[in-house]
Amino acid sequence: MPADPAVGPDTGSVFAGGGENGRLMAAFDWSTTPVGPVERWPAALRHAVRTVLASRFPMILTWGPRYTQFYNDAYATLIGAKHPAAIGEDLRVTLAEGWAALQEPVEHAMATREASWIPQLLLLLERAGYREETYFTVSHAPAFGDAGEVAGMHAVCTEVTRQVVAERRQRLLHAVSTAAGRREDERDLAVRVCRALDDGLLDVPLAAVYLTGDDGGRLHRAAVTGVDAERLPAVAATAGELATVDVAGLGVPGGPFGDPVTDAVVLPLSGGSGREPVGALLVGVTPNRALDAEYRTFHELLAGQVAGAVVDARAYAAERARAEALAELDRAKTTFFSDVSHELRTPLTLLLAPITDALTDAGGELPPAVRDQLALALRNGQRLKRLVDDLLEFVSIESGRTAAVRVETDLATATAELAGVLRAAAERAGLTLTVDCPPLPRPAAVDPRMWEKVVLNLVANAVKYTFVGGITVSLRAQGDEVVLRVSDTGVGIPAAELPALFERFHRVTDSPARSREGTGLGLALVRELAALHGGTADVESEPGVGSTFTVRLPFGEPDTTAVPLPGTAAVRGAALTPWDDGPTWSDRPAAHDGVLGTVLVVDDNADMRAYLTRLLSPSWTVRTAPDGEEALREVARARPDVVLTDVMMPGVDGFGLLRALRADPGTGAVPVVMLTARAGQEAAVEGFDAGVDDYLAKPFESAELLGRLRAVLERSRGRREPAPPAPAPAPAPAGHPAPRPPRPRDERVTPTVPAPVKSATASATVWRFPSTRASIPPLRRRLRALLADAGLDEDRAYDLVLAACEAATNAVEHAQDPTEPFVDVRVAVDDDAVEIAVRDHGQWRERTASMDRGRGSMLMSAVADVVATPGPDGTTVVIRSPRPSDGGTAA
Template sequence: MAPDPVAGTGLQDVAPGPGTEDVFAGGSGNGRLMAAFDWSTTPIGPVETWPASLRYAVRTVLASRFPMILTWGREYTQFYNDAYAELIGAKHPGAIGDDLRITLAEGWAALQQPVEHAMATREASWIPQLLLLLERAGYREETYFTVSHAPAFGDDGEVAGMHAVCTEVTRQVVAERRQRLLHEVSTAAGRREDERDLAAQVCGALAGDLLDVPFAAVYLTGDGARLHQVATVGVDAAALPATAERAAELGDVDVVALHVPGGPFGDEVGEAVALPLSGGAGREPVGALLVGVSPNRALDEEYRTFHQLLAGQVAAAVTDARAYAAERARAEALAELDQAKTTFFSDVSHELRTPLTLLLGPITDALAESGGQLPAPVREQLTLALRNGQRLKRLVDDLLEFVSIEAGRTAAVRVATDLAVTTAELAGVLRAAAERAGLTLTVDCPPLPRPAAVDPRMWEKIVLNLVANAVKYTFVGSIAVSLRADGDEVVLRVSDTGVGIPAAELPALFERFHRVADSPARSREGTGLGLAMVRELVGLHGGTVSVESEPGTGSTFTVRVPFGEPDTDTAPPASPAEVRGAALTPWDDDLAWQGRSADPLGTVLVVDDNADMRAYLTRLLSPSWTVRTASDGEQALHDVARVCPDVVLTDVMMPGLDGFGLLRALRADPATQAVPVVMLTARAGQEAAVEGFDAGVDDYLPKPFESAELLGRLRAVFERSRGRREPVLPAALPAAASAAPAPPPRPRAAGSVTAGTVTATAAPPQAPVGRPDSTTTWRFPSRASSIPALRRRLRALLDGAGLDGDRVYDLVLAACEAATNAVEHAQDPGEPVVDVRVTLDDGAVEIAVRDHGQWKERTSSMDRGRGSMLMSAFAEITAVPGPAGTTVTIRSPRPAA
């Protein structure tokens, strides 16, 4: 027979012990309750009959502040202290003197074995995180206890009961479990671009812990704001709504009808929570998360916080997925656009070759056969046409070759080449252009130990592009070309003392069409393919190209190619050296035409960075005008400071100070405010013309132009100016600019550039002219057509303030977005206008856009908050709505030094 776990109760022989009045002493609340309890109704009888061992045990339990319980006898009569009373909740005080098996009937299945084992074997147990079902709060509760059961001995030394010490660890167990689940969800989401796959992975992670999330469903917004079910776990997807208007609507789902089991005891779930998946501050939700609530846990503050964290993780993952998808779509669109651009250039370049051939062929033949017999003016015009035709042909050839390289149709045909001699000859092609620019060109190409196998035409493009770039971006100092053998490689270095390249631009320097923003140069002409072509051609030789540069100090380009083995013995013919040089230096001065009129109308200052354009305009205007020339806006200001012209004819796009900067400087100086300015530009279209007139130009002529039209416009502008000598300041230029002093002439660096009949000293770029540090206000009609006018005025104002070009672009974009919102969203305006205030203060910019109506709620057809997101990407945005209008303020702090 199995031993009786309660062999004796110690009730037969009462031993001395604490007095009746002392058993429940100590002042505890439970002690007072047990002192008042009629123990004679229990199996252990009145207190007077209790053995000393029971009395001592009860006193020990009551004196402890740790949760403790004592059972005595075969009926498991209970004694417990105040701390234990808190653990059993509503079961107290009814559990006093009652059978433990009855009091904890719902949890006895988990307690019976350790209790009986301790009493039968006299060995204490230790059970951490024991799952126990309790009904202490009106529902079947999931609880966890760390508990130790030990035998309680009677006076006779036999086991008379059970003594247990326990502590509840439910909160810790549940918190750790929820933390693990949040981690699993985060890990499952990862960096996924497919939001539906992401939702499925999230639900898969939730399936690993159905205690806190018995079931879940992920809903995401589609093209509109409506929610669409995309993934579920723990429930039949068909039993839930397929779509919903908003998250709150999902909260009305009849959860009981789903019959979903939950919790550790399999009880049916009766409650669910619908949580919106936030898209971020000020953005529309990206979806909703419907989660079931465990039937064995109260929906308390901790449970709600867990739900919020879970929804936050899912929302962040969905937002990231959409951002990745958008970025991927953008990259694919850019790739398609890039391919379309490449195809376009290829097609156009092919189409240009035929007319170029028919132009250059007859001109070349005419000069070769009859050049000596032609009148000098005719010969000069044909030479000019030939030079520029050859430049155009070079650009077309570069485009076609680059397209061919990208398509994989071009390969290097290597021939054994004396690379030292070849490189020295190629560099020498640009020696004359470098010397005319006041630069020293040093070529150091000693003989190599053996011939190198390169494609001569490709090597020509590599060397000429690098040296021409050095001449273009170097204003003072020298250029050095060196060639050396380094093991099995040939190393070409082209160094200059030019303007240098910012570190941020270096990674993208060899990408096609990339240009360094606002970099001073002798000309802004070019396709942006030169360095990209160098990288591709060097790569076809199995080599590498790199650059080291520091702004203001200079740059060094290093090309490494292997000596290699020749593919053929026949070298392709090379183009004439003078043709190659002229095609690479369109800014180079040619002073052949300097005619003058016997009786000129007046003096015109021609400002253009293209030497051939200056020469052409000089020849065209000389019969009627005294012509002076300048290669950029800074040189023009220096010339104007010496002798004021009657008319200024300027190009718009020039290195250093461009046409608009020159115009602002002239208008800012009282001595030159009335000088008429005519602009020439390659930008066509009505908006470009409006921008010019809005900036205060007297006339505006797009290229190409008819010579007769240019002469007529110059004469008309000159005659109009003779009748007005009072300065007139255009409205688009800021008032502060009109008060700015004229820029002082600056000393030229070493070397001089002769322009027309005036010899001007070359000058480095100077600070922006007419910088305003004040407030400017405008008022526009509240209609969409006002936005272009705001864009032009704001760009002119910020450019005049000397702001960085990228910063100007961002601020103009943000301000126009705010103005567009003011036009579209303000309803019933008190005044049908939009007010714009621009404050400039030492580099800091504040733009305030105010409408005069009440803000209109967005609908599904509107921007859904993208405008606010766009503005916030560029500057600090605040919006102050009111009954009389809304003011949006865009703040761009002063950049860090």
């Protein structure tokens, strides 16, 4: 139809203001299209084109049955490489790949004259050189001609691809995170992650999780999705090896249109800052989205989710393994305590019963000293029995085998009596004990034996940690509960220690106390016994002010009318106050002038001081002190010849006392002997490093202690005074070796290396053994055989084998960072002497457990001349012994 210039815009104004696309359309030869030249366009088409070009929103207009298209600059960006060829082209040709999705809504709008609204319409576009997955929100409406007929289609659209894809990927990341959860089995976690990825095949068409193993960081396939697992490597040395997988050859379809997946990325699963990766993630790339920055970021976030889940799983598994190991250790410790406690009961019975019988049957006939010693042994045996009973009871409670047997009890009277057991001990400590237990409104149902332990433990604890002031024991009824409070004005407890105070074996470190003795079970037992009654135990404390322990028990109902018999008051007191100097156990001065000299005994246990006083009195003048601080005052008052001190004491302990003595020029030479119950611990090393003269572990033999004190005193006097000439040894009886004169032990003196054996008849044998303890038995066998073949006296051979094996053991244990992991042994035998040289190849070091420090050298020195020569390349120990002449003995 010819155009009517009076109806619509003129030819020149149709494309005016249409931007770049307006200029292109103005220059386009429309006569080659079905709509013909511009001057012949109907007014409706001119108005519609002008409207489209003026809009900044993406718009397209099709006109006529051939769907000739007109569109603006905003729409041109949506079709990418199809522009500008799409101008004047048939829409069905331009968007041929997406027409299947567009045809129905376009034709529906033109046929029914009803506009459509389609959010997030999936369209396949090939605007960037590949089959692209895109999403548009589109509205299609009819375009009317001059006569009101439907002449075309008018569409307004906006691309929402980035929004749709981003939301979809976010949902997938959330699903992966939720599927991972908190799991211990990392392989199960990998399977669940891949199962979650099954719902995200548009972005992850295939995936494989590889995890590192214990074989040097190699990657092991854990889970796969989107492809048969057997088509991927089961193990890979590195992530780079996974990157060489032929993804195209797997034949995996991807994207919404089922196009083949040809690419994949391999992402390391980071183990955290500075840690090795925990695995790798192989992820297929969808063929319908470009691998742009947003896609790579998604991959990184996905790998981060999986890596974090694996790290958490491994940490959780490790934590659970540690917890199980600790639980197993705890069970083993509980079992050990139970077994040991049971095993102790029989010998304790056989110790206590005869002592008790002896004191009961013949106590009046025994000499006072013997009676006191037996009473001392009985008291401490009873204390040990109570500790064993506590251990057994705690083990029984933990295993659920103990239950409270409640009986009606006059709890006020019982509590007052129990607290009174420790009144004498409190008063001797200079404390006031106030017992405030008025009658309760009704009897309480408790287990009397358990209540005894609760009261005695709390009161004894208060006495132990209170130095000034007093202790108050009160009992009140509060509603349906009985409330016991034990308050003191003692040292108090730091706030940081309060949460763990009722845990078994917990000890408050560096807290002043009357004694360091104790098992750490008392307060734990209090809480456990209260819990067995349905009650609680709590504490309030302030350092320097004091503590209040509160036990709450329900009045309860009795279980039986039978009353369990508690222990006697004598046993209770003896078991709970080992530091207390009762009138029976007070230290008594020696009843003589002292034969050897004066010894100062320092120990916080009153019974131990009494025992040592009785033991040493026949030969020493004995003075005593309960701790290191009092000992220093005693030394200042009168310097003793020897100090015999315990290691663990309140206040100034044995090490503190030793350091103080060594730091003072006036007391630096006083010999110090230490006693300790910590055999085999670092205490020995610390003591020797601080300058202790000798060290003895408890329990000890009285003869050994007396001998060591005498030896320490003689060495001390030998250092201070010239040694008198040694008397000539008595001639040895015929047929017996002459006794070897004792050699003073002073390991600080460097001996002279003796000359090696020189004899034409000398024969030398050299062996090399690995530097391990397993080498000692073969050395012993070879050396014994060699010396026997050499015709050496059997006793002399035994001594030399013993000394050589001791030297080899030292070489194994003391050689640090050896240049060669061997111990060399050289044996030379001639008519005059036997010489054994043991050499290691490392630097000398001290063993942790030095309880036997110096004993090896004493042992070797007792049978031969021994010289140790240290050097930068190792230490050589030479053991040389004269060989007896025919018919004689060695001198």
